[in-house]
Amino acid sequence: MEFDLSWVLLGLPLAFVLGWLASRLDLRQIRLENRQAPKAYFKGLNYLLNEQQDQAIDAFIEAVQNDPDTSELHFALGNLFRRRGEYERAVRVHQHLLSRADISPADRHRAQHALALDFLKAGLLDHAETALLKLEGTPFEAQARLALLANYERSRDWPQAAQMAEKLAHAGQGSFAPRLAHYLCEQAATQVAQGHLEAALQLLQSAITKAPEAARARLDLAQLLIRMGQEVMAWNALMQALDSAPSATPLIARPLAELALRCGNGAATLARLQQLYAEHASLDVLEAIVTLSGADPAGQTSARDWYARHLEKEPSLVAATRWIAGEKLEHEQFHPQVQRALDHAVQPLLRYRCAACGFEASKHFWQCPGCQTWDSYPARRVEEL
Template sequence: MEFDLSWVLLGLPLAFVLGWLASRLDLRQIRLENRQAPKAYFKGLNFLLNEQQDQAIDAFIEAVQSDPDTSELHFALGNLFRRRGEYERAVRVHQHLLSRADISQADRHRAQHALALDFLKAGLLDHAEAALLKLEGTTFEAQARLALLANYERSRDWPQAALMAEKLEHAGQGSLTPRLAHYLCEQAVGQVAQGQFEAGRELLQRAITKAPDAARARLDLAQLQVQLGQETPAWDTLMQALDSAPAAVPLIARPLADLALRSGHTAVSLARLQQLYAEQASLDVLEAIVTLSDADPAAQTSARDWYAHHLEKEPSLVAATRWIAGEKLEHEQFHPQVQRALDHAIKPLLRYRCAACGFEATQHFWQCPGCQTWDSYPARRVEEL
């Protein structure tokens, strides 16, 4: 049977036409899919930039449904859910990513980190801890350890917080020695509350050794010594604190004055506080000096004169109010009303203010209740800042 070349000549153009038509159909399908997916994506991005999060979520869900293999859209969607407080939906998105076998190892670690953040925001600290521990040895290790440290602080698990802080310090994440000293002090508070006074004392001594220039450990130790009836050793502890932590002198001055009166060290304490006040004037040091001056017959300056002396150095509504309290006015019958008004006016000036977030409080905190930052409260009052 002879081979007919005419069929070949007819078949080649036909095959070409069919191939061209098939390619055009594929290209049209690809273009259609590419137009649909970016359209939903950019629509979601536009909503997000206009802070229309509900519409952005709907657009991203549409984009994910069009292309379920796009991990970046899943991450964007999960982050949006977390920002809106829809933590359960954020968890489902990130758990879905982790269940997929086709994502890269980097994306898997990223999804694990995002899942841990979901649990942290939702307040599920146990789940967050388990998720963060899985990030050991990954590129998110440092971030995970910092989150674990904050997690342990929130749950007041001070031994675990100390272990994590030491890991971070050894990894070159900066010096966490002051924070480690705080953890020891927090543990000591717990021991003392349970009546374990010797264990509390040992923890405070370790805190002093770890951070000798920090004031808290010595202040807590003095308080424990007072609780045990050891007033003279407590006074000695506070006198040492004046030298080791000069920035905290305003916090030390008042308890030192009280102990000086009870232990018979009035003159020595008064002389030391006067020296410190001359170096740097402070309202709390001034109040301590006034307290000791009233109790010391040999004191050369009266309490009211100290307030006047402070006003010569710097303007102070607090000092002026204290001075007027003992002054005879021309219309003395109005003195109580004037005094009440002044006492009310100075209350905000006597607060402490966090240098990190601005949270104000009537008492000094070692860790800000607002932003959880350690040592963010200056020892000086608002009026002195």
């Protein structure tokens, strides 16, 4: 049977025409899909820019339905749900991404990290810990460890927090020595509450070794030694704290003055505080000096004189109020009312303010109750900032 070349010659143009038609149909379909998906996507972006999150979510859902394989749309949708507080929907979006076998390893790690953030925002700390631990060895490892550290601090799991801080320090994420000292102090406080004073003593000594320049461990140690009846050792601990943590002098001054009077070390303590006050004037150091001067029979400087000296150094409503308290006014019958008004006016000035978030409190905190930042409270009062 002879092969007829005429059929080949006729078939080639036909095949070419059919191929061209098929390609045109495919191109039209692709163009149609591309027009539909970006239209919904850009519509969602426009709603976001106008802060219309409900409409943005609807637009992104439409875009995902048109192209369910687009992972970026899923991430955008999940992040929107999380920002709105719809954590269950955010979790479902990210879990759906993780269940897909066709996403890249990078997107899988990203989805795992997003899922962990969903759990954290929802307050599901156990689920968040499990999700974060799966990010070890991924590009999100450092972020996951920081989140785990915050998670352990939030749940007051101080041993676990210490282990995570050590890992971060070894990975070159900075120095965590002051924070590790805080963890030891927190554990010591628990031991004191349970009556295990020796165990607390060992923890505080470890904290001082971990961060010698930190003031909290020495202050807590002094309180513990007082409780154990070792007041002279407590006084020594506070005197050492003045040298190792000079920035915390205002926090140390008052308990040191009270302890010095009980130990009979008032003169030495007064001389040291006067030296520090001359270098850096402070309201708390001033009050400690006034306390010690009032207990010294040979003292030549009265409390009112010390307040007047402070006013010469810098304007202070607090010092002025203290000075007026000992002054005899021309209309003395109105003195109690005036003094009460001044005392009320200076109360906000005697607070401490977080340098990170501005949260104010009547007492000094080592960790801000507002933003959970460590060592964000300066030792000085609001009036001195």
